[in-house]
Amino acid sequence: MKWKLKKKILIVLIMPFDLFGYGLYRYTFHMRCEEVPELKLNDGATRIFLNTRGKHPELVSLELIELLKYMERSTDEVSRECKSKRIQEMHRRVCQIKASExxxxxxxxxxxxxxxxxxxxxxxxxxxxxxxxxxxxxxxxxxxxxxxxxxxxxxxxxxxxxxxxxxxxx
Structure with a gap:
């Protein structure tokens, strides 16, 4: 019997260390039965573990790498080094909020x-x-x-x- 939830669930964890030890920036998991690996639990949940200190930039986008660096050190300097306009805009908003009494x-x-x-x-x-x-x-x-x-x-x-x-x- 196949069943599937209609809603997608995305769980994202951002860590300043490599939880799994493979040097990746991103590890993506979908529920799978341990005893029967081809049997998936189609609950719509995806778990993504992001590692701010990954070592394989060829496997992810430059923007994700920049975002992870920014998450680890949210400074003007790191923001200026980012090519992503979205990260620069995010930094601008963060600064506005921090400046607001x-x-x-x-x-x-x-x-x-x-x-x-x-x-x-x-x-x-x-x-x-x-x-x-x-x-x-x-x-x-x-x-x-x-x-x-x-x-x-x-x-x-x-x-x-x-x-x-x-x-x-x-």
């Missing part, structure tokens, strides 16, 4: 928000981890020691030990 402020706010969210997540994870550790320790120690002794050993308030014991009992 409004865009810079928005970028910085987004960047700061991401950092704050990440820090909050880490702190919450650490707190949950410590809470679980305390609960496990109290559970292990409650059969052998008094609430006061457990609080002293864990260097926490007696009320916190009592609270944990109540949670364990539930």
């Amino acid at each position: 409004k865009a810079e402020v928005k970028y910085m706010q987004t960047w700061e928000e991401k950092i704050l969210i990440k820090q909050a997540g880490i702190a919450e994870g650490e707190q949950i981890g410590r809470s679980k550790e305390k609960t496990e320790l109290v559970k292990k120690l409650s059969n052998k020691f008094s609430i006061e002794q457990i609080a002293e050993m864990l260097e926490i308030d007696i009320s916190e030990v009592e609270k944990i014991i109540k949670e364990i009992a539930k």
